[in-house]
Amino acid sequence: MSDRIQVGTRKGLFTLVRHNSNWKVDKVDFLGSPVTMCLKDPRNNFSYAVLTLGHFGCKLHRSADDGKTWEECGVPKYPEGAVFAGMPGDDGTPTTKPASMKEIWILEPGGTDQPNLLWAGTIPGGLFRSNDNGMTWELIESLWDNPERMKWFGGGKDEPGIHSICVDPRDSKHIQLGISCGGVWSTSDTGATWERLGQGLRAEYMPPELAYDTASQDGHRMVRCKSAPDNLWIQHHNGIFKSTDDAHNWTEIKDVKPSTFGFGVAVHPSDPQTAWFVPGKKDEFRYPEEGKLIVTRTKDGGQTFEQITNGLPQDHCYDLVFRHALEVDETGDNLVFGSTTGGIWTSNNGGDTWTMLPNRLPPIYVTRFC
């Protein structure tokens, strides 16, 4: 059972610790700086914090002593001359823009058989690996050089980016990526070769003939069930999708009240049929429907959903939950989510009931049990 939560916010990295059944803020690191991603690597207990500094760029820090001390690591660099796709020119010809490192959007450990390997998904779309726990990084050129990458475009951010990295617990060479906007990509050889997947994903923001184009999909977040890894869930820009065949084919789950719009999704680590979402009013509004904060949960693979409100504000609530700010722990009992307006809610009973942290934190980008 997890007794610590890392919370990356607009104004620092907060660590919450459980005292009996209550969570309290235990410490704050990097106070004043935006911490947009964090990770506690269970293989070696290194902690990582990504700072996305408004003036001075993206920085990565790590700690080997639970944050007592931090050291600055290297950050991924794009090669000189690297480009990504821009908007077509006035005459319709393709254009490109220079690529430079904007943000580490997701940081994930490699497999248990790859003790020093870290993966970083970045904006504007590069996947990087580190073989030395984050000190140095190399671009996965096989993906970057894939000509289909030039179809990717910005979604949540102005430039395309990799927001989800799902390492297969059965085989750490097998990895799937969620890209906004670029769909789902898969490798079975630790990134030497890549395949675009995602049949059945639907993009209603595209012209009808392109709605099922797998290259145009804007999955906001993709997660894999640890004990049944062929089962993945996506909270997509315009809906909820699940796959039971290792991300090859997807089924859209419709008519979920109050909304299928959202950013985060969590799947139970030992029950692929159980998943949680924190929906918002789609997509030009992005606040809880009718100002009522609701967690939706399915226990039957999406056939039915519960709307859970116990412990959640139901009056003039405008908290939105970003894609990395909804997490479940390794037991499936403990959940946490954090909001754009600094609210933190936790559950210790699989989401049946929720408790609000009494503190109001800065805007929250990421929550992680650790």
Added chain:
Amino acid sequence: MPRIHFTPHLKNHLDCPPQDVTAATLREALEIVFQANPRLRSYLLDDQGHLRKHVTAFIDSTPINDRVNLSDDVSRAKEVYLLQALSGG
């Protein structure tokens, strides 16, 4: 020989006291600074070696012209300032 000054905001992240350098261009001046303080490079320049979008540089009282190659002449300058822009905070 200009003296290079750095915004005090950088002190939250690393030490970078003023430094006197002999250089022809801003690029040369910063490369001298980075030799002794390599971490400072990524705070002022992006991964393509360009001045970061929300960092500004003045040579005496004049903003620089070349944010890409940093070719502005500093050989006769007295002071060079690397500052944070008001944007980007």
